[in-house]
Amino acid sequence: MLPNSSETIRTSDSGHKKRSEIGYALNRHYWGQGYMQEALTFFTHYLFDELGLRRLEADINPDNVASARVLTKAGFIKEGLLRHRWEFDGAVNDSEIYGLLKSDLDKTRD
Template sequence: MTMHASMQCIKDKLATLSDFPVLESDCIRLRGIRDADHDGLFTLFSDPQVMRYWSRGPMTDRQEAVDYATGILDGFARRDLLNWIVADTGNDRMIGTATLYEINAQHARAGLGYALMPEHWGKGLAKEAATLAISYGFLALGLHRIEADTEPNNLRSNRVLERLGFQREGLLRERFFHPDGIQDSLIFGLLRSEWIAYLQRQGYRFDAD
């Protein structure tokens, strides 16, 4: 497939989405946002533990969560953002978010983000949510590259990325002003070929073309 054909294919696949694609594993579901998730968004993004390594401080007013939800829908309308709600498959309650952001069809790339409420840390769910989002980006949309950036001291998130095959590619110094101080940004990258090799090592089989 030529570069132009690949770019057009990604644009076409995004354009045909009528709603957020629902992605599921045994434990979690990635789904679109609902009005009922506003309180969950505020709980998540007002938590200092969650926001310690983000590029902004914790939310302080519920309206910020409502505005954030509006931004999620605006990004979907532009087709440059897929910001899923991570929900428990048992009760469909929100436990976090997973995101493909800055989706760029011309260069077949996107950024990856994820956040979970602290009571769900340490259970492998961040890795599970990221796996669903990454697989959708590479296998359904046809992206070539997915990027992530973290604060270098965010060891928990860095381990998740490295276990998924992301490579450390560089350090951007003093990139974000955070209430706790200016912080660096550690850049990770993952290519489609690397993700397919990772899935094959996990025992995933691809049908012949």
């Protein structure tokens, strides 16, 4: 959690499947300051090392270049595009899917 903020990173655990979806939101005031990158990196290590997950997934709006950059810097790989996945305020949007395996992260630690 950020200081003086209610912003958090959340996951949706798939139990015995050892995978989770990860999502985040950050107040505009904190954009571009590296907070999300630092939090996501710490959190992914925690989820793999302490909770024993083997896979993390994230889906973002393809127009959200900053979020794609955060995920890529944290080691996530773009795995695909789901067309017309969401409808928000009457607009239909695609969703890019990113994934990170524990084995991918382990390779960067060696």
